Amino acid sequence: MGYFGLRSAVKISQRASYTGDHMSIIKNVTAIAKGMGITLREGFQPTEVENYPDGKGPLRGARLEQRFRGKHELQRDENGLEKCVACFLCAAACPSNCIYIEAAENTETVRISSAERYAKVYNIDYNRCIFCGYCVEACPTDAITHGHGFELASLNATSMVMRKEDLLVSIKTGLPDANKVHAEAVS
Amino acid sequence: MPDVNFIVDGKKLTAPAGTLLIDACKSAGIEIPAFCYYPGLSLQAACRMCVVRIEKAPKLGTACTTTVAEGMNVTTESPEIAQARKATLQLLLGNHPLDCPVCDAGGECELQDMTFKYGAADSFYAEPKNHREEQKWSPVVYFDRPRCILCYRCVRMCGEGMDIFALGVQNRGSSSIIAPNVAPSESPDHMAALDCEQCGMCIDACPVGALTSGTYRYKTRPWEMNHVATVCTHCGDGCKTTLGVRSVNEGSEIVRGDNRDKSGMNGDFLCNKGRYAFDFANNIERLSSPLVRQSDGKLKPVSWEEALTFAGKKLRELRDAKGANSIGVIGSNRTTNEESYLLQKFARTVIGTNNIDHHRTADFVTLATALQGTTTADGKPRFASQRCVEKSPAILLIGGDPTNEAPLTAWNIRTNVRLNKARLYVANHQDIKLKRQAKAFAPVAEFGYAAFIDSLASANDFSTAVKAEEKLVVVVGNELRGGELAKLIAALPHAKFALLADYANSRGASDMGVLPDVLPGYQSLKGSTLASEYGAAGQSQVADAPGLDLLGMFDAASAGHLSALYVVGSNPIKRFGIDASALKNTFVIVQDMFLTETAVLADVVFPAANLYEKAGSVTNSYGDLQLVAKAADKAGVRSDFELIVRLADKFGHDVKTLVPFGKGLRAAGMSGDMGQTRGAQSGEADRHSVWLTANNLEPKLSPFDPFAILDEIQRVVPGYDKLLRLQLLSGNDQHIAPAASGLVQIQTGRKDLVLPAADTLFTSGSLTRFSPMLQDVQRHQASEHTDHLASAD
């Protein structure tokens, strides 16, 4: 604000010297004083930006809106089973081709998802992901959602490929207590 | 049939009278949707999707049952019709589970497509759905009952197409359900089961995901795969199979086999092996590194360079020390034509011996020589193609059991009888299943085919009927060979003939001269132009006397006269029951996928690619040439073609004389002028480059390019000279007939070395035990007590 104020003042003074209007010098000085006044006043106001990464809490001061599209989460259903049925629609919808899935079939003894099929391998390559949210939109079972994870920068590109284990929500969160024991037992 | 004129959607069309409206529209590019209609099967008119407005008709008519008539005026798309189809879809979707995300058919489902097209996606169905549990009918066929839309395609395919009738409908109305032929009460595990040929044709025909394949189910989605159309490696019929492959760590893996493009000779058909028995390629026992026998007697993985250098040098030493004729080469009937040709060229020009043979499963030498110089009544060659079996008005089947050994031949015979009312005559020593389609059956005593051929000369009902046929195709099983086969051919002077062999390229191996007594194209070892060309190209003079045959080689090995044996894609120790000790003093090189009975005896083992992992061409039993496309890929294996070339290189041979590639080609030492300057005049060394130039073909740049050898095959193998590249590369089949004259003269007393493989629907030579699917199906079939392959009576 202050900077723009200054610039316009300079512009005006240039024009003033061209026209030789000396009264404008006083106008210029008052303008500068006014501008600097705003700058000084703002300087003592409380901070409006987020104090990341020096803030409090697990997010270290970052504040995210509800619909912020961060690192993906693979959700579980109320029984603790994975919601993902490996339909590959997210991979098909992905414009940057960053989702890799290998499907496998649930058996009587090993049940991972509630449908016939589950994702044996589910990788998202965050080197490529553009966080467009198409995968979330394509998902017929609401299995993949955008979480709020955003600290994804890395100096090692290979660590940017997240596996299913990195994306899956923990059984401990988001389950009624009664189901938790059972879900932990089956997993 | 005379043509009639009619109008569809304002377009004036013409079609032969009697054509179904749905077919007539399809040929004019107007697609009418249908679930139950399937070309070639009986009409059903059950799905009501193909309804069209026919002028003057009181209500919408079904295009699948209406035949075109003069002046008919048809509308195929209108708001009224769209509403009818939409309502039908809404009704169907009422009880159809909405599990598209997990359904195997999702993405290639006709119901999905129609729902998108007619906008019936919003459902107002609020009632509970009729649910039923999924059933496993066999290791390869699963039935998800609620997904079934009751189009009855599977029932008709199984009954009419396969002549098995293993599927039927139970109950009525909305409780109608497709059920298999083994009721829970009859099955050992009290589950409904399918006792049939396990061909999976029902799965192919299913428009939705109700019938799913046991080997593919829930593995991936259709759009995640690449689809490669290639030729099946199993029997000698030459079916086209479409392999769905996907990337895995070790390359690309085959996850599904089906017949989606239907452009092959097999049309709709694919048998159990063609559809499912690709899993040997993914077998965990597969070799992925060269092995060399160490001083402690054990095979140890080594690098490619080390193994090839060792094998090449040792082979050279033995050739130089013990002579070329102390070395034997055994080829394969599953390698491509190019590889077979290259192998015999390797034997004849690199090593310099005629000691080359393969496991013969039919006597093609006799067929070629007995038919040479003769024609049918209308002057055509007498070699029948697979297409003839599908079209010919009359077929005589002597010996063999195509239902088990050559399923496509059986399918084509059945289809021809069913749709074209072809007349089938069967002469066999067993009550084979095709007897059910036969117009006449002549029982033959076991080993009594000679007597049967004699009886053709006398006037009995069977021989009179057969001889009255003007366009007869004779399909001969491998019971007949040598003199008997020649006699049969002489007894039916105008018929076309085909021999049933056992593997994908049995015919190709014969045609390519993987035989000790003939050169490629059944040309003589002595005096033919090819013989002199080989003589000029070889490092040592190749003898013009026949070499050792397969058994002769092992006899020589036992006697200590065989210094080295090079086996490519074959397992003679197991197949011919040879005692392992025969090879104890022989240096053995084996190229194979697995550590077979032969490979464990080898000094060097090279892991080889299978037919699905390479490109080239193969020739089926009938002589139909087809392109093999590379579908899968496996880290650590090499194609036989590459291995032969590299072995020749390590042997110290100039590979340019083996595979004509790169500039200069054969004219070693000449500047890159393609050799025309010298070759045209000398007429010897540079014929290949001259021929390439004359035919506007490019010289190949890589020594591993099979097309370089295909060029040479086209140049030197009679019959193959007629092949059209465009046809081959377009994936079309071409029928190859050996030369009409100038073939080898069969010596009397030529040994009969044909050993029928006796494979069934669920075996495929050495591959059987490496295919878990085939093992599963064999166990399943053994647990069912009925014998569906038995003749009806």
Next chain:
Amino acid sequence: MPTLVSHPDEVKVVSRRFGMGATDIDKYIELDGYKAVQKAIENGPEWIVNEMKASGLRGRGGAGFPTGMKWSFVPKVSEKPKYVLVNGDESEPGTCKDHVLFLHDPHSVIEGTMIAGLAIGSKVGFIYLRGEYRYLLKIVEKAVADAYAKGYLGKNIFGKEGVDFDIITQTGAGAYEVGEESALMESLEGKRGVPRIKPPFPAVVGLYGGPTVINNAETIANAPHILLMGGEAYAKLGSERNGGTRLFGISGHVERPGVYELPMGYSMRDAIYKVAGGIKDGKKLKAVVPGGSSCPVLKADEIDVGLDFDQMAKAGTMLGSGGIVVLDESVSIVEFALRTIRFYQHESCGWCIPCREGTDWIKKTLTRFHAGGGNKKDIDNIQYLAENMMGRTFCPLGDAAAMPTLGFVKKFRSEFEEYLEGKRVEHPLIQITPIGEPALAGAH
């Protein structure tokens, strides 16, 4: 066994021997039996067909196709044997006319079959009885055996050299669908009772691939009478383009339910109020299902209509199989609609999608509606489904289920809406006492 009823307005042709012991062949012969067939043998096929055409007789099964014309469609020369098929698979709810016919006068069916055989040049006839009529088979089989014993059936019948005719009796397994002619043929051939694709029509490719005439039992039983009285005389009994008389089974809430033979074109109001004695217990008439359960319902004010094919079609319904079901004011239309669709859902053969899925869907919705879980949208849905089943199915069963449903929903929509508001007719589901022996348990 239902008692026979009668009324002075009746014109007895087919039913003239009812109750006179005509199951006995001698009694039958005494009552002019087997005279018509001998007359037919003398005069030849052309004469038979002409008399039938002149009689204006239309198929009594429900579709009303002129019988003489049907017989004339059969090719004169055929490589395959020709057959006469009698459709005794009377399964339409509300219809019980063939039942009394077989019960009281089986020989007239046999004689009619022989006449049809003579007309088309067939030597074999089949009498196919409904599965639930298995107990009638004894009567029919005895009649056939008696006819054989007299030399009326078999080789050289009536002593005429070269004139042969055989009759084979058969019952179904109890499927409504098999009442459809081509499904009946499938059933008779030992296959699943599902209809065939037409064309070819049975007259060209029918039973076992041979040209076949298939007629309703009542139609066939009319033939001897027509030949005896003359086609034109028979035609005069009925109304315009609807020759003769017809058996009407009047059931439901009437004072004197039963099977009456009335001339074609007879007033429906008179049939209910005069012939059948009016509504039971002095209640008010609510609706009439005019020709078996598959015909659209008529409201109480729509019954001033003549009982013939053309007048009924004009009134927006059908004469059908002549089973008039009378409903009084105590009947809940919702319940009646549910009961009707339950029947069709159970009897749908499952062949084609609109019928298989449509009947099931409507039944499920109506069941829920009836149980009190319905809403206004359901009424629209039922109408939409029925409208989209109409004319879209492989055989007429789909239409048979859709037409009455449409009739109920359209004509009694207000009652459906009132049902939602809790205003219901308190009446248990109509009790139907099975006639004769009950069907086999568990048979579909």
